Amino acid sequence: MNERLWAALSEVQDPEMPINLVDLGVIYRVAEQDGRVEVDLTFTAMGCPASDFILEDVRERLLREDGVREVRINVVWNPPWTVARVTEAGRDALESWGLAV
Numbered sequence: 001m002n003e004r005l006w007a008a009l010s011e012v013q014d015p016e017m018p019i020n021l022v023d024l025g026v027i028y029r030v031a032e033q034d035g036r037v038e039v040d041l042t043f044t045a046m047g048c049p050a051s052d053f054i055l056e057d058v059r060e061r062l063l064r065e066d067g068v069r070e071v072r073i074n075v076v077w078n079p080p081w082t083v084a085r086v087t088e089a090g091r092d093a094l095e096s097w098g099l100a101v
Helices: 003-009 051-063 088-096
Strands: 027-033 036-041 070-075
Touching: 003 027, 003 051, 036 051, 051 070
Parallel strands: 036 070
Antiparallel strands: 027 036
């Protein structure tokens, strides 16, 4: 696991909720080889209205990392996202905004 890239992705916020994508549990995998980064991610629901924004934010943030020349994002639906994927920090952030998880 590439901690540097996971840390970078933890700076990308969900545009609809006060939580980053890592704590939301939508990032499934990050791999890097020779300056190419591949990310598997999902959305909390099919037809997510923020999906284009999220994809662009992920790509833009990773391209700012030293040595990253290319980013490929795979949208995956298996396994399906559930609230069980939200980290403890994510639960705390959502609850502070009055959102129960």
